[in-house]
Amino acid sequence: MSEMMKRIVLASRPTGAPSDENFRLETGPVPAPAEGEILVRVTAMSLDPYMRGRMDDAKSYAQPVPVGGTMEGGSVGQVIASNSPHFKLGDWTFGMFGWATHSVQNAKLCRKLDPSQVPVNTALGVLGMPGFTGWFGLMEYGKPKAGETLVVAAATGPVGSMVGQVAKSMGLRVIGIAGGAEKCRMAVEEFGFDACLDHRAHADAKELRAALQEACPKGVDIYFENVAGKVLEAVMPLMNVGGRIPVCGMISWYNEGGLGMNAGGAKDQLPKMWRTILVNRLHVHGFIISDHWARFPEFLGTVAPMVADGRVKYVEDIAEGLEAAPQAFMGMLLGKNRGKQIVKIAD
Amino acid sequence: MSEMMKRIVLASRPTGAPSDENFRLETGPVPAPAEGEILVRVTAMSLDPYMRGRMDDAKSYAQPVPVGGTMEGGSVGQVIASNSPHFKLGDWTFGMFGWATHSVQNAKLCRKLDPSQVPVNTALGVLGMPGFTGWFGLMEYGKPKAGETLVVAAATGPVGSMVGQVAKSMGLRVIGIAGGAEKCRMAVEEFGFDACLDHRAHADAKELRAALQEACPKGVDIYFENVAGKVLEAVMPLMNVGGRIPVCGMISWYNEGGLGMNAGGAKDQLPKMWRTILVNRLHVHGFIISDHWARFPEFLGTVAPMVADGRVKYVEDIAEGLEAAPQAFMGMLLGKNRGKQIVKIAD
Numbered sequence: 001m002s003e004m005m006k007r008i009v010l011a012s013r014p015t016g017a018p019s020d021e022n023f024r025l026e027t028g029p030v031p032a033p034a035e036g037e038i039l040v041r042v043t044a045m046s047l048d049p050y051m052r053g054r055m056d057d058a059k060s061y062a063q064p065v066p067v068g069g070t071m072e073g074g075s076v077g078q079v080i081a082s083n084s085p086h087f088k089l090g091d092w093t094f095g096m097f098g099w100a101t102h103s104v105q106n107a108k109l110c111r112k113l114d115p116s117q118v119p120v121n122t123a124l125g126v127l128g129m130p131g132f133t134g135w136f137g138l139m140e141y142g143k144p145k146a147g148e149t150l151v152v153a154a155a156t157g158p159v160g161s162m163v164g165q166v167a168k169s170m171g172l173r174v175i176g177i178a179g180g181a182e183k184c185r186m187a188v189e190e191f192g193f194d195a196c197l198d199h200r201a202h203a204d205a206k207e208l209r210a211a212l213q214e215a216c217p218k219g220v221d222i223y224f225e226n227v228a229g230k231v232l233e234a235v236m237p238l239m240n241v242g243g244r245i246p247v248c249g250m251i252s253w254y255n256e257g258g259l260g261m262n263a264g265g266a267k268d269q270l271p272k273m274w275r276t277i278l279v280n281r282l283h284v285h286g287f288i289i290s291d292h293w294a295r296f297p298e299f300l301g302t303v304a305p306m307v308a309d310g311r312v313k314y315v316e317d318i319a320e321g322l323e324a325a326p327q328a329f330m331g332m333l334l335g336k337n338r339g340k341q342i343v344k345i346a347d
Numbered sequence: 348m349s350e351m352m353k354r355i356v357l358a359s360r361p362t363g364a365p366s367d368e369n370f371r372l373e374t375g376p377v378p379a380p381a382e383g384e385i386l387v388r389v390t391a392m393s394l395d396p397y398m399r400g401r402m403d404d405a406k407s408y409a410q411p412v413p414v415g416g417t418m419e420g421g422s423v424g425q426v427i428a429s430n431s432p433h434f435k436l437g438d439w440t441f442g443m444f445g446w447a448t449h450s451v452q453n454a455k456l457c458r459k460l461d462p463s464q465v466p467v468n469t470a471l472g473v474l475g476m477p478g479f480t481g482w483f484g485l486m487e488y489g490k491p492k493a494g495e496t497l498v499v500a501a502a503t504g505p506v507g508s509m510v511g512q513v514a515k516s517m518g519l520r521v522i523g524i525a526g527g528a529e530k531c532r533m534a535v536e537e538f539g540f541d542a543c544l545d546h547r548a549h550a551d552a553k554e555l556r557a558a559l560q561e562a563c564p565k566g567v568d569i570y571f572e573n574v575a576g577k578v579l580e581a582v583m584p585l586m587n588v589g590g591r592i593p594v595c596g597m598i599s600w601y602n603e604g605g606l607g608m609n610a611g612g613a614k615d616q617l618p619k620m621w622r623t624i625l626v627n628r629l630h631v632h633g634f635i636i637s638d639h640w641a642r643f644p645e646f647l648g649t650v651a652p653m654v655a656d657g658r659v660k661y662v663e664d665i666a667e668g669l670e671a672a673p674q675a676f677m678g679m680l681l682g683k684n685r686g687k688q689i690v691k692i693a694d
Contacts, residue, residue: 061588241408247621247624250622253622269616271597277633278594278595279406281408281638282632283632284632291628
C-alpha cells in the first residue's frame with residue numbers, strides 16, 4: 001500500500017479562541033511534482049501566532065485560509081521527488097508546506113538547508129521567520145543603544161528570546177515579561193535577561209506597571225510589541241522621550257474576534273495612548289516580516305554563527321504528530337508552550 | 348502717569364473646556380531689564396492650541412503654568428529698553444513674552460526680526476512655530492513623495508495650511524478637513540487644496556470616512572495628525588501600506604480633561620488602531636517642535652522666500668486688545684477662528 005498524505009484543513013472560522021471543531025484531518029494520495037516542482041516529506045512544522053489571523057476572513061496583510069483549505073505554515077522536510085535541477089533526493093528544505101505530511105512546491109520558493117551547520121529545525125524558529133522578526137524589528141525600528149532599557153513580552157518565545165539576547169549582546173538592560181514563574185526563570189537563566197516579570201502574578205495593567213517601573217528605574221527606551229493588551233497598557237506610561245515601539249504582533253488580542261472587540265478595556269485608552277505618543281515623542285512602527293526578506297541573508301550571516309557557538313540560545317517545545325497540531329496551536333495562543341512550538345511530523 | 352503693564356494670569360485650572368473664570372487680568376508697573384535683558388513692548392501675540400495643555404497640571408513635555416502665573420505664549424514687539432548689546436531701541440523681536448503688554452527677557456532668548464522682508468506678525472504663524480511645525484513634521488516624518496495622497500485636518504489653520512501648501516508644491520494630492528463650508532472653500536480657493544471636507548457635515552467618523560474615501564481614491568499615504576478624535580477614527584482604515592502619521596497635536600481631545608477622558612468612543616478603538624498600525628505597516632511619530640529648533644534656519648531659508656513671493660499663503664484672524672485674548676483662545680479651541688489666531692496688543 002502506498003504512502004498517504006495527511007493534512008489539517010480549516011473546517012470553520014473560529015469566533016474568539018479556536019477550538020477542535022475548527023480543524024479537520026483529511027487523508028488523500030500523495031501528490032506528484034510537476035515541472036520545476038519538488039515533493040517534500042515534512043519532518044517538522046512550525047506553529048506561529050500569525051496563523052490565528054489567517055483563520056479569520058478580516059482584511060489583513062495576507063489572504064485568509066479558505067474554509068476547507070489546508071492550514072498555512074512553514075515546515076522543514078526532505079525532498080523525496082524532484083522535477084527541479086536545484087534539488088536532489090534527500091536534500092533538506094524549508095518552505096510553506098502547510099499543516100501536512102507532504103507538499104509539492106515550486107522549487108524556487110523553497111530554501112535549501114545544510115544540516116551540517118545547525119539542526120534543520122532551527123529554520124523554524126531561531127534562524128527562521130520568528131528569529132528574523134525579532135532581529136529585524138529590533139535593529140531596524142528599535143535602534144538599540146548600549147545603556148538603554150528594552151522591554152519585550154513573550155520573552156521565552158522565539159521572537160522575544162531573540163530580541164532579548166541580541167539587545168543584551170549590545171549592552172542594553174533587558175526586561176522580559178512572560179506567563180508563569182518557570183518561563184521567567186528561563187528568560188533570566190537560559191536567555192540572560194536582566195529580569196523577567198510574570199504577568200500572571202499581576203492582576204491588572206496597573207500592578208504590572210508598578211513592577212515594571214521597579215525593574216526599569218531609568219524608564220523604557222524600546223518596547224518590542226508582540227502581545228499588546230495588558231502589557232501594552234502597562235508599558236506605555238513608562239516610555240522615555242524618544243522611545244521606539246516596533247510592532248510585529250498582538251497575540252493577546254488575536255483571540256478576541258480578530259478585531260479585538262471588547263479587548264480594549266476603558267474607553268479612554270486610545271486618547272491616553274495617542275497622547276503618550278505625542279508627549280513622549282514616540283516612534284511606532286508596524287512591520288510585517290515578509291516585506292523584508294531581502295535582509296534575511298544579513299540576519300543569517302550575523303546570527304547563525306551566534307547560534308552555532310551558543311551565544312544565542314533557543315528552546316523548542318515539540319508536539320508529536322500532525323494530529324497534535326491543533327491542540328498545540330491552541331495551547332500556544334494561551335502561552336502554554338515552553339519556547340518555540342514545533343510539531344514533529346516524521347523522523 | 349507712567350505706562351502700566353497688563354497681563355493675563357491663570358486664575359484657576361479648567362475642567363474640560365476653559366471658561367472666563369480661568370483667566371484674570373492684572374495690572375502692575377512695567378518691569379525694568381537687568382543686565383543682558385531687554386524690555387519689549389508687545390504689539391501682537393499668538394494663540395495656539397498647545398496653551399490648553401499648559402493650563403492642566405498633568406505631566407507633559409513642558410511645565411504647566413502655575414495658578415496665578417502669566418499665561419505662556421509667543422509674541423512680537425519692539426524693544427523699548429535694552430541692557431544687551433544685541434538689541435537697540437526700536438528693534439523688532441519675537442520671544443516668549445506671555446499674555447502681556449510688556450515683557451523683560453534674556454536677550455539671548457529673543458529672535459530679532461527684519462520688518463523689511465516680511466510683516467513681523469508672520470513670526471507668529473506662517474514663519475513661526477506653527478508653520479515650522481507643519482513643514483518639519485511633513486518633511487521629517489511624512490516623507491512626502493509626488494503622486495501620494497495626504498490628509499490634514501484644521502486645514503486652514505497655520506499648521507494645516509502649511510502642510511497642505513508644501514505638500515501640493517511637491518506634487519501630492521492634498522485633502523483637507525475643516526469645520527464649516529467657509530473654511531473648506533478657503534482651503535481649496537486660497538490654499539490650493541485639491542478638496543476639503545466639512546467634518547461638521549458628517550455626523551460621525553463612519554460618514555466622514557465614506558466622504559474621505561471618495562476624495563482619496565488611492566487611499567491615504569500621509570495623515571498629518573493635529574486634531575485626533577473623529578478625524579483620526581475616520582482616516583485610520585484608509586491608510587495605505589507603509590503610510591506615515593506625524594503627530595503634533597490632538598486639539599479635539601484637549602478640552603476633555605487633558606487626558607481625553609470619555610473621548611475615545613468605543614472600547615475597541617485602541618485594538619483596532621493598533622491592528623491597523625501592524626497590518627498596514629504604519630509609521631507613527633510623535634514630535635514636539637521645540638526639540639527641533641536646530642532645523643529652524645533651514646525652514647526659514649526654504650519657506651520665507653515662498654511666503655515673500657506668494658507661493659505660500661497665510662490668513663490671519665486678529666482679535667483686538669489683550670483683554671480679548673481669553674475669548675479668542677476659547678473660540679480657537681472650538682475652531683471659530685479663520686486662519687492664524689493673533690491678538691493685537693498695540694500699534
